[in-house]
Each structure stands twice: as C-alpha cells, then as structure tokens.
Amino acid sequence: MKGIDSPTILDVGTGSGCIATTLGLEIPASKVLGLDVSLDALEVANENKAKLCSENVLFIEMDILNTFPEKLFDLLVSNPPYIPKNEMENLMKDVKDFEPVIALEDENNGFTFYKRFAEIGRTLVKPGAWFVLEVGMGDHPSMVQSIFSNSGYLNVELIKDYNGDNRVLVVQV
Numbered sequence: 001m002k003g004i005d006s007p008t009i010l011d012v013g014t015g016s017g018c019i020a021t022t023l024g025l026e027i028p029a030s031k032v033l034g035l036d037v038s039l040d041a042l043e044v045a046n047e048n049k050a051k052l053c054s055e056n057v058l059f060i061e062m063d064i065l066n067t068f069p070e071k072l073f074d075l076l077v078s079n080p081p082y083i084p085k086n087e088m089e090n091l092m093k094d095v096k097d098f099e100p101v102i103a104l105e106d107e108n109n110g111f112t113f114y115k116r117f118a119e120i121g122r123t124l125v126k127p128g129a130w131f132v133l134e135v136g137m138g139d140h141p142s143m144v145q146s147i148f149s150n151s152g153y154l155n156v157e158l159i160k161d162y163n164g165d166n167r168v169l170v171v172q173v
Contacts, residue, residue, distance in 0.1 A: 004074050005029060010124060012064050012078040013113070017045025017057070019077055024049075024057035033069065035062040065116055072126045079134040080113035110136060114144045118151040122173055131171040141166035 006029045011020040014034030024032045034057065036042050045059045062069070117124075117131060125131065135141040141158050148156045148171050155172035 006031065007074040008071070009033070010069065010073040010076045011035065012076065012117075013080045014045055014059060015041050015079075017042075017048050017059060019079070020045070020057050020059070021049050021052055021054045023077070024054040025052060028056065030056055032057040033073075034059040035064060035069075037061065037063045065112065068120055068124060072129075073124060074126060074129050076117070076121075076125050076129075076131045077133070078113065078117070078131075080117075110140060111144065111147060114147050118147050118153070121151075121153070121171070125173050127173060129173050131169070131173070133169045133171070135167060135169050137165060137167075141169065144169055 007027060009020070009023050009027075009030055009032045011017075011023070011032060011034040014020050014036045015038075017034050020032045020034035024030060034042075034045055036045070036059070039061060042059045042061060049057050049059070114133065114135075117133065121131060133144070135144045135158075145156050145158055148169070153171050153173065155170075157170045158166040159168040159170055161167040
C-alpha cells in the first residue's frame, strides 16, 4: 500500500483465508488479521497460510455483527454474505453446492454486513483508510453504495469486474 510502511489489514469473513494470505504474501511488511465465525473455515485458512508460509497473517474467530477488533486498520476487505434468504434456492448450482450457506446468505435481505460496516466503519479503520467490499448483482451494488453515502461516507465508488458488472465497492473513511 502506497505511503504506508507496515499496513494493517482486516479481512472480515475470511473463509479459506485466500484474500488475507495473498495480501500477506504480496505486502510482506503488512500485518493481516482474518476474521470468521466458522471454526471449520478458520482451520482451512490456517492450513492454507501454513502451506504458503505467510507468517504475517493471523486468523481468529469473531462475529463482526456482535463485536469487533479494538484497533484501527489501514484497510478493511470483505466478501461478506450478501445473498438474500429468499434468493438462495435460485442460486447457481455450482455455487450453492460448493459453498457453505453461512458464507453466502446473511439470513436477511443481503445488506446486513454492509449496514454493520457503515455503522462501525470509523471504529475499524483509520481516518483516510479504505474499505474494499464485494457486492452482489442487479440493484445490490447501488443499494449498498447508498447505505454508505447515507451514513455520511463521502468517497464511495463502484468498480466494475471483467464482465463490466459493478461488483466491488470502495469506500474511503
């Protein structure tokens, strides 16, 4: 990360740890913390971290909806559960059959985690720091963007994926 010698990075809903571990390897001076509520996921994340010898990554069990780390980070990344409960049965078979439901669905309307990030964001990242969040399809990206804009975040931008779909939301605190 430009201008930060030893960035601290928070990966919420780390799952297998692929994003946290990759960031740790790509930014060797960083300190990366991966959070997940699933002990099974954290076991896989730790196995992957060990295989790749990523010493600057730590994984812990934490439910971000009920608590959060008591330190400030330079970057927060997350691919949170965002599929509404009523859309799960229409999900593509190659996703539905291979991903745990807890990683896909927020047991609500698909906005639970984004509302939480908007609510506690300023207590998670340093002033001027960033969130990078995966968002869903259709109206979901613009609705998530509105959550942050309506919460007083000024620099909120949607980024297109290789298919030209808005799939990443970048928010500066």
